[in-house]
Amino acid sequence: MSTPPRRRLVPAYLATHGRTAAAGTHGLDRLSVLHAAADLPAGLGGEHRQLWELVRPGALTLAEAAAHLRLPVSATVFIAADLAERGALSVRAPIPSAQPVNRDLAERLLSGLRALK
Amino acid sequence: MDFAPSSSTAALVGDVRSGAPAYLPPTDPVLMKLMVTGPFGVGKTTFVRTLSEIPTLHTEETMTAAGAPVDDISRTPGKTATTVAVDFGRLTLTGGEFVLYLFGTPGQRRFLPLWEDLARGALGALVLVDTRRLADAFDAMDLVEEAGLPYTVAVNRFPDTPPIALDAVRAALDLDPATPLVEVDAREREGCVDALIALTEHVLDRLPQETAP
Numbered sequence: 001m002s003t004p005p006r007r008r009l010v011p012a013y014l015a016t017h018g019r020t021a022a023a024g025t026h027g028l029d030r031l032s033v034l035h036a037a038a039d040l041p042a043g044l045g046g047e048h049r050q051l052w053e054l055v056r057p058g059a060l061t062l063a064e065a066a067a068h069l070r071l072p073v074s075a076t077v078f079i080a081a082d083l084a085e086r087g088a089l090s091v092r093a094p095i096p097s098a099q100p101v102n103r104d105l106a107e108r109l110l111s112g113l114r115a116l117k
Numbered sequence: 118m119d120f121a122p123s124s125s126t127a128a129l130v131g132d133v134r135s136g137a138p139a140y141l142p143p144t145d146p147v148l149m150k151l152m153v154t155g156p157f158g159v160g161k162t163t164f165v166r167t168l169s170e171i172p173t174l175h176t177e178e179t180m181t182a183a184g185a186p187v188d189d190i191s192r193t194p195g196k197t198a199t200t201v202a203v204d205f206g207r208l209t210l211t212g213g214e215f216v217l218y219l220f221g222t223p224g225q226r227r228f229l230p231l232w233e234d235l236a237r238g239a240l241g242a243l244v245l246v247d248t249r250r251l252a253d254a255f256d257a258m259d260l261v262e263e264a265g266l267p268y269t270v271a272v273n274r275f276p277d278t279p280p281i282a283l284d285a286v287r288a289a290l291d292l293d294p295a296t297p298l299v300e301v302d303a304r305e306r307e308g309c310v311d312a313l314i315a316l317t318e319h320v321l322d323r324l325p326q327e328t329a330p
Binding site: 060063066102105109110112115117 | 324
């Protein structure tokens with residue numbers, strides 16, 4: 001038998017319990033900051049547990065979590081949303097005050113970059 | 118039943134290919150995203166790796182429909198989705214006030230649906246070009262313009278790149294006079310930082326002035 005490239009054992013569509021449509025994804029995107037907030041609710045295992053355990057010691061963005069778990073971003077969004085709905089995950093927007101990028105932020109970013117030199 | 122906080126976290130973490138996760142600083146940083154794009158093989162991954170303080174990570178992104186007619190799917194009938202790897206890294210600034218994410222994304226036209234998704238919320242884009250094949254950069258510039266992102270073009274200087282004046286590059290790419298054009302060696306940190314500074318200055322130029330108090 002031929003050996004196809006090694007891939008994850010559980011396909012992404014199973015990791016999301018078969019869901020493919022967006023339903024209550026909490027505006028999650030790649031830079032949403034995830035951090036475990038409470039105990040893992042009973043009945044959630046597999047990828048849910050892995051994500052929850054990953055962000056238990058500290059916060060990571062959704063993109064980083066997806067990369068570490070080797071899950072597609074789209075699947076990670078669903079899993080994170082599930083956990084957030086159950087209160088097991090705190091989620092915050094990339095910019096804590098939820099303000100749009102303005103000159104003040106861009107200027108501070110610029111001085112941060114200049115300080116790298 | 119109790120869930121015992123155990124060593125399972127460490128086991129899981131040790132098991133992932135990308136190494137131990139580098140958690141965000143506990144400073145509630147503002148996270149910002151810049152795109153690094155350009156044609157295949159232009160040095161996007163190198164650029165991100167040079168600047169990233171963490172080993173670069175990658176996600177697999179599924180792109181359906183729009184990419185399919187272009188990709189060669191003749192040997193995989195029934196295949197309707199293309200998987201694209203997106204590399205990214207991050208950079209903490211000002212003692213944890215900011216964490217800047219750099220997303221290296223393919224700059225070919227067929228990646229448009231993915232591009233729009235990836236670029237959402239990005240501050241701007243750096244378009245890397247190779248002077249030996251300047252025409253390949255047009256797709257990436259189009260993608261960035263369609264996403265409405267301010268951008269800076271950076272010529273990635275390869276060891277065997279014949280010398281070419283930036284003015285000539287600007288003319289060949291038909292760049293808007295306001296679009297910054299810089300030169301980098303994607304392997305050298307200092308120049309890569311300069312390119313990000315040029316891009317951020319340009320982003321700032323394009324942001325509306327706040328009304329004077």
